[in-house]
Amino acid sequence: MPDATGLELIAAEVRERLGGEAVVGTMYHRGQATLDVAPAAVRDAIAFLKDHADEPYELLMSVHGCDYFPEEPRLAVHYQLLAMQRTDRLGVRTRMGADDARVPSVVDLFPGADFQEREVFDMFGVVFDGHPDLRRILMPEDYEGYPQRRDFPMGGEPVLFTFNEHEMPRWYD
Amino acid sequence: MLLEQVLFFVAAAGAIGGALGVVLLRNPFFSVLALVAHLISLALLFLLLRAEFIAAAQLVVYAGAVMVLYVFVVAYVGGVEETVGGEGAIGRVGPVFAGALLVELCIAIIGSALPAIDSRGPHVAAGFGSPGAIGKLLLEKFLIPFEAASFLLLVAAVGAVVLARRRRGLEDSVG
Amino acid sequence: MTRLPLASVSFVESTGVQIVKAVVIFAFVLVVVPMILLLERKLLGRFQARLGPNRVGPYGLLQPLADVLKLLSKERFTPSTAVPWMMAMAPAISIFTAVVTLAIIPFGDVRRHGLFGASYGLYGIDVSIGILWAFAFGALAFYGLMLGGWASGSKYSFLGAMRSAAQLISYEVSLGLSLVGVVITAGSLSLTQIVNSQDHIWYVVPQFVGFCIFMVAAFAETNRPPFDLPEADAEIVAGYNTEFGGMRFGSFFMAEYINMVAIAGIATAMFLGGWHGPGPGWLDPIWVLVKMFGFIVLFIWIRATLPRLRYDQLMAFGWKILLPLATVNALVTAILVAT
């Protein structure tokens, strides 16, 4: 794990490479380092970390979304990078508002991000620019809304049984 | 009525029905099935004529191998439906020609002077059409046709392989 | 009583006797298939460290009855893409060709069984074409599977039908050639004569290679594991009988088991000396049944043991190993017999 100083060093390198506004901030919590990156710069930052000369993070383990609802910007996409040789993890986070939820896709860098980015799109409505096949993955294709956002109601889905199918007009649409 | 006659008429009806089905059905898959029915009826007729080995060969070779090839090819190229008869003179001439041929053949058969043609044939021994008897005849008297037939089979097999092979070079020029 | 005007048979019986025999064979099928079904389920249970059916009746003996009742009570459905009359016909063809093959299996010699002063052959019919009879109807059995798969209008069924067709064709050649050695040695195609000529030695000894080829090809011809590709449940759901339910499926199912019995009978007659065995003459049919039973247990045993082959491996094995081996076997036998 990069410690707090190491994280600052990485952040400085990323800033140096991609410009000052690329890195929004850093976060070091419970021994875990997370780099806060601007949405537009996230692909470049991850590409930089992947091909870092000294300390490459060559694997992308997880991509997941998050909704910090009352806070703004509320939506976030997390990337968990892994350096297998050094057994080191680094989180990359990018936050954006719900209205302009667009992030460049990293599928070309890490093909494994394919399904995970689709899941984030499915659940949070974050659009990944450059994703080859951005469709819903877990919810039905014609589903409306993004169920994992915090303002999406819990338990709002009526369950269809044979005894109540008449109470659900046009359920078959 | 003798059992033999019942069997004959049943088999004859099957044979003619199958033959008509081959010609009249539009979907080639059903045509193939009609021919299978026709072949089975013919095998029954062969049995009536005491040619049991031929009947078995008919089933094994024709129904079991040749028609399977047909089924495969029809499944491969798909059922291409077409109209029967169709446009043009040939479509109308065909049945007329066939009818004329039929009349002529019937005159030839029924009006034939052959004395044995209207008989049941001589009494034959039990092993008349048995594999042993046919095989003996085939290897002793008709060895050259037998060998020629096997050579023909070989040529046909090679020819089929050559025909069905993929030739990438030529494919492009034909488009 | 007139005689059937059909092909000549070496021992001719009256039509009435033939009808009785036909009824007996059919009854035999109806009795033996549920028994094999139960045997298979019980044996599989034992092979798999479990009990097998034991709820219906004492020791689960009525399980086949329950199975049949369940199948009978099932809804008969037809996919909208199917050809209904063909779907109805296909299981019938399968059953028919399977039962007909049973007719030539000899359970005993003709001379030794007298009843009411006449003598009867303990077989359905002893045709001079003998084993070719089985092949003729085996060839027709193809249409049961093919029509079933094609008429279902389902892609899985179609895949299964194509698989079964390819498999039946490929292995029928080996099956036939493996028996050529026996036929040459016995000098006859008739099953009774072949059994009779095994007086001194069963053909499984001189024709061991042929026997092995026959067994392998027989597994493939009956679609039993490890050659159950036409109905490989893990791959193509249930192959050609995917869309069949109720008694139509039951018919396919039954046909498979009758085929198993028929193949076991042919193997018994061709290789294991048919009714030959120690003991008095009336034991003959028992011996045949015991030998067939052994084969059926082998079928079940193999099913519990072996995984399934892959399609290309199946084809390669059939054409590249089994067929040349069978050909060489037939040639060598022919040369040995001729000299």
Place this chain on the structure above:
Amino acid sequence: MTDRPLDVPYREREQSVSLERMPGRQAPVYGTEIEPETELFTINMGPHHPATHGVLRLLLTLEGEIVRSLTPIIGYVHTGIEKSCEDQAYWKVIPFVERMDYLAYYFNAQAFCMAVERLVDEEVPPRAQYLRVIHLELNRIASHLFWLGTSALDLGAISLLWYALRDREKILDIFEMSSGQRLHPRYFQVGGVVEDIPPGFEQKVRAFLPDMASRIDQYEAILDRNEILLQRLKHVGQVPLETLLGLGVTGPLLRAAGHPWDLRKAMPYSSYDHFDFKIPIGTQGDHYDRYRVRMAEMRESLKIVEQALDGLPEGPYITDNRKIALPPRHELATSMEALIHHFKLVTEGFRVPPGEVYVAIESPRGELGCFIVADGSAKPARVHMRDPSFVNLQMLRHMAEGRLIADLVAGVAMLDPILGGIDR
């Protein structure tokens, strides 16, 4: 592939044991050279299909028997567990996450508990860590046994399913002994485990270990010398190591390709560094190696369980932090404070300081990550499970395209996807 330099501390720790075999090439498939413009047809394999291990739907484009393209379609058992977790107190989330990967339930609970423990900065007592290891490794064996049975069934060997399930039953009996449940036991708690193991538990596990070892020998005797099985598995479904790493594939699938990556060694948690075990790796990365790696992993797990039993320390089985763990039952009668703690924990649960963590453990299928965002309340703001099946599923295309349907089925079997984990 395997000779990439791993000259880092991990290399010294990993102690991989290689299943060396003769190098080979991809087994030939007859008919793969069919030209692309011939008839293709599309078929839906699943969601109701005997070989898709749940409700996985594969949209296949076939050319005869050969798979030309493959698209997995998932979501049929999506139950919104991650969303539901946001409405539960932390300790009530555990039964939810256990139902994700329903064959490796202890692992889900472990990942979640570790993440919460990280957030509240709570140490787990050594005895609880050892007890967790025992259950985790037994669960790994159970999961691999289920994989073994279903895989063999997919390959047509029906009997092995029953043998494997028979032994899995014994493991479930052990689970039942410690927690009262066979599946989804909710045995792991934040800060430890629910209860200490009952008397007789250790004897039962000790009796099971040699038994299971001999069973594994039997299974290998059945499968390893079976020519049909070898033909079906060897040199089939090889995927280059670079592709695997790019896809983020972990677990036995990655190890079979020769990469000794195991989080138990790489980033030890729950005192896995106390135990002496090896990481089995393959050389070819084909189905056969995947099979062998999992079989060898079962043996290693047996070793770990035995060591954990031998070295099982005395002490509390759960943290004595009353803010997190329930007080012992006997204290309720005597201590007012204990009663209050009990009341608060049961009605409201404990509060977790704001923060977010991502914790990963090695599940039977690969890296199982748990990402939790805490907002300071008694309910998590976000729970996400990085399920290995979900990520590994993307590899299926690389394994199966251009090969026969039977190889696809073998591929699904060797992938060992759990749809509950994929769809969550």
Place this chain on the structure above:
Amino acid sequence: MNAVWFLVLSAFIFCIGAAGVIARRNPLVILLCLELMLNAGNLALISFSRMLGNREGQVFALIVMVVAACEVVVGLGLIVAMYRRRLPLDVDEVRELRG
């Protein structure tokens, strides 16, 4: 049954086959109709054989079967080749000889 019945039946089948060959345009069906004609010939051969009480007709029926099998194999090979090259499966439209 007298042999004349079989011969008339054979004539019927032959004519149906001939009509099919002329009228149908699908090469597959034309091949099937050729089979019909060959089978009619076989039936005639075998009924003559029975009529005369010698087996030579049966031998020739066997050889006709072999010829038919060869014809089918080559014909189907042609049809498959036509299909592969995207030629119409219609004998009226395939007029040109080209490689």
